[in-house]
Amino acid sequence: MASLITCPHCGVRPKEEFAIRGDASLIRPAPSASDEAWHDYVYVRANPRGRTVEHWHHIAGCRRFLVVERDTVTHEVYSVVDGTAAAREARR
Amino acid sequence: MRYSAFSIVRNALSGNLNWKPQWRQPQPKSHYDVIIVGGGGHGLSTAYYLAKEFGVKNVAVLEKGYLGSGNVGRNTTIVRSNYMLPGNEPFYEFSMKLWEGLEQDLNYNVMLSQRGVIMLYHSDAQRDAYVRRGNAMWMEGVEAELIERDQLKKMIPFLNYDHARYPILGGLLQRRAGTARHDAVAWGYARGADQHGVDIIEHCEVTGIRRENGVVTGVETSNGFIGCGKLALAAAGNSSRVGEMADLKLPLESHVLQAFVTEGLKPCIDHVIVYGGGHFYISQSDKGGLVFGAEIDGYSSYAQRGNLATAEHVMEEGVSMIPGLSRVRVLRAWGGVMDMSMDGSPIIDRTSIDNLYLNCGWCYGGFKATPASGYCFAHLIARNDTHPVARALRLDRFARGYAVDEAGAGPQPNLH
Numbered sequence: 001m002a003s004l005i006t007c008p009h010c011g012v013r014p015k016e017e018f019a020i021r022g023d024a025s026l027i028r029p030a031p032s033a034s035d036e037a038w039h040d041y042v043y044v045r046a047n048p049r050g051r052t053v054e055h056w057h058h059i060a061g062c063r064r065f066l067v068v069e070r071d072t073v074t075h076e077v078y079s080v081v082d083g084t085a086a087a088r089e090a091r092r
Numbered sequence: 093m094r095y096s097a098f099s100i101v102r103n104a105l106s107g108n109l110n111w112k113p114q115w116r117q118p119q120p121k122s123h124y125d126v127i128i129v130g131g132g133g134h135g136l137s138t139a140y141y142l143a144k145e146f147g148v149k150n151v152a153v154l155e156k157g158y159l160g161s162g163n164v165g166r167n168t169t170i171v172r173s174n175y176m177l178p179g180n181e182p183f184y185e186f187s188m189k190l191w192e193g194l195e196q197d198l199n200y201n202v203m204l205s206q207r208g209v210i211m212l213y214h215s216d217a218q219r220d221a222y223v224r225r226g227n228a229m230w231m232e233g234v235e236a237e238l239i240e241r242d243q244l245k246k247m248i249p250f251l252n253y254d255h256a257r258y259p260i261l262g263g264l265l266q267r268r269a270g271t272a273r274h275d276a277v278a279w280g281y282a283r284g285a286d287q288h289g290v291d292i293i294e295h296c297e298v299t300g301i302r303r304e305n306g307v308v309t310g311v312e313t314s315n316g317f318i319g320c321g322k323l324a325l326a327a328a329g330n331s332s333r334v335g336e337m338a339d340l341k342l343p344l345e346s347h348v349l350q351a352f353v354t355e356g357l358k359p360c361i362d363h364v365i366v367y368g369g370g371h372f373y374i375s376q377s378d379k380g381g382l383v384f385g386a387e388i389d390g391y392s393s394y395a396q397r398g399n400l401a402t403a404e405h406v407m408e409e410g411v412s413m414i415p416g417l418s419r420v421r422v423l424r425a426w427g428g429v430m431d432m433s434m435d436g437s438p439i440i441d442r443t444s445i446d447n448l449y450l451n452c453g454w455c456y457g458g459f460k461a462t463p464a465s466g467y468c469f470a471h472l473i474a475r476n477d478t479h480p481v482a483r484a485l486r487l488d489r490f491a492r493g494y495a496v497d498e499a500g501a502g503p504q505p506n507l508h
Contacts, residue, residue: 001391001399016401020391020506022345035491042503043343043434043490047332049394072346073394 002070002077009062009082017060024053024067024086049073055083094199114279115159115286120293123319124152126473127311128326129298129334131155133164133274133459134451135326136281136292137466138473140198143288145467146474151290152320154313156297160278163328166396166428167459168351168373168385170364172209172269173234176225179484179496180437181232186481187464188234188268194463200280203273203378209364210239210248210263212413214255218368222264229266237265248365252415258369260413271364271375277462301337307447308338324449324473329394329429331452338448343434343490345505347388348427349456350398352406354420356380365413372409374417382420384410388430388456390506398427430456436508437496440468441478441487449473450487455508 005015023045029037049072056068065083070076093099093112103111126142128135131153142148155161171191173184195202213219219238226236240262245253253260282292293315300312301323310319327334329346357380364375374384386406389399403425411418433439433453438461443450451469454461468479478486484496490503501507 001389001393003399003401014401022392022504022506039491040341044341045332045343045345045434045505047342047345047392049330049333049346052392054392072392075393075395 001075005056005068005077006080007058007061007066008080009064010058013058013061017058018056018066019059021055021057021065024055024083051078056080114283115292118291118293120152120291120296120313120315120318123310124291125150125321126324127151127318127320127322128153128324129311130162130326130328131159131282131292131294132162132326132328133278133281133462134328134454134465134469136278136285137462138324138326138451138469139285139290139292139466140281140288141467141470142474143285143290146470148470148474149289151285152318153285153290153292154296154298154311154318155292155294156314158294159282159292160275163428163430163458164278164462165275166351166426167274168375168383169271169274169377169459170209170269170373170375171204171272171460172266172364173460174209174211174225174229174236174264174266174269175498176228177496177498178228178232180498181229181234183464183468183481183485184461185232185234186467187461190463190467191272192268194280198280198284200276200283201273202276202280204270205272205378206268206270207363207375208265208267209269209366210244210265211366212251212260212263212368214258214261214368216261219261226264235267237267239263239265248363250360250414250416251365252413255412258412269364271377273378274459281462281466298334298337301334301448303338303445306445308445322447322449322473324451324469326451326469328452328454328458329431331431331450335450338443338445340443340450342452344453345392345432346394347391347430347432347506348393348395348398349385349388349430350402350406350425350427351383351385352403352425353377353423354382355423357382357420367409367413369412370409372406372413374410374414381423382417388432388506392506394429396427396429398425430454432505432508434490434503434505435495435497436499436501438465438485439487440465440472440482440485442472442476443487
């Protein structure tokens with residue numbers, strides 16, 4: 001795993017400052033969605049070998065949720081963006 | 093060849109030139125009744141029990157690397173059955189009982205050493221939790237002992253009893269628990285399965301699962317197509333990848349766990365000691381090296397290597413518990429890929445495809461489960477019926493609301 005993460009708010013920081021929430025590719029279903037949709041959201045994971053996007057929480061910094069795109073085999077980090085900005089981008 | 097004192101003498105007298113390989117290196121046949129994907133501990137024990145206990149002998153185990161190259165050769169060798177939840181404890185106790193008879197059963201020295209596993213507590217609340225766990229064990233007929241501080245000081249004098257933040261107040265001891273030689277477990281099961289006619293095919297990677305009319309007909313491999321009546325997946329950290337070949341979506345995330353071994357020392361640590369202030373565990377191998385590990389690194393990964401920051405954290409926990417460890421030099425460190433499930437408990441079940449069976453989600457606790465996992469999985473494959481001790485370990489438990497969450501951490505795989 002890369003030792004340094006470039007937080008869009010705080011700059012280059014050691015990765016120990018972050019807590020990993022998990023898969024950021026999942027989209028939260030509507031409250032009225034089926035049990036199956038909620039089961040898939042809560043429990044099922046694509047678990048990719050290669051590129052993945054994750055929510056990371058910068059707990060020892062800006063305390064913002066970030067979206068980190070990285071590789072689960074090489075551990076290379078491709079991009080780090082703010083979570084809210086990423087969600088807004090996805091909605092557009 | 094069965095091993096005995098006589099065979100050692102006879103082979104010594106003939107210059108040790110006549111030992112036979114422990115298993116064959118067969119070419120794959122075109123069709124098997126059962127194919128098991130994954131030649132690790134669980135795949136091999138499944139094959140062994142299928143052939144020996146359930147009479148299914150036309151079986152192949154496909155392993156993409158060499159035998160025992162995955163987690164069965166990468167763990168800290170601890171075997172125990174000190175779980176709390178009723179869905180887990182009978183299963184792990186079944187495993188512990190199989191461990192106790194394994195060497196006789198396999199005619200193979202797996203070096204089972206029932207040296208006792210002690211889990212330390214550092215606060216009154218933690219003592220209460222361990223009393224509860226000990227009682228839960230007794231409820232399933234498994235003995236557990238609460239060791240108070242004075243008694244523990246006599247047993248294990250070198251611990252940091254008066255640590256300011258994590259004073260050691262006592263521990264919960266399971267005397268029957270201990271360690272086993274992990275490689276020998278893989279080799280013993282491989283040899284046993286081979287003797288019962290199972291084909292173990294190494295360096296044979298499954299690249300696709302062929303299906304017709306909703307059932308599996310065989311697997312595409314690096315050695316060509318091999319047909320099968322039933323397909324059983326025991327691919328540990330790569331379960332999601334193999335499952336994907338049959339469009340299975342699994343409640344798993346693959347994470348990396350590290351383990352460490354120090355230079356050889358004279359005998360000093362007689363038990364398996366588990367720290368309660370973190371998740372550090374340590375024992376001493378028969379060669380003298382201290383074998384230890386702690387939590388997973390925390391990020392999903394398919395790389396069999398860990399992160400230096402986690403290594404540092406593990407060492408800090410160790411030195412906090414046993415200050416003398418700071419003087420010992422670490423010889424090697426390595427990582428394994430863990431199939432972390434969403435509740436921290438394993439899955440042994442059928443799937444939505446009739447003749448496809450699934451064994452995964454062992455998190456970082458698969459080694460101790462090797463015998464029971466194989467036995468229960470073989471039971472399921474042979475009889476299409478769940479073994480009684482594995483009833484709680486179903487794939488659909490998440491959808492039904494019956495998660496077996498030993499840590500109480502919720503559906504967050506990096507916290508189990």
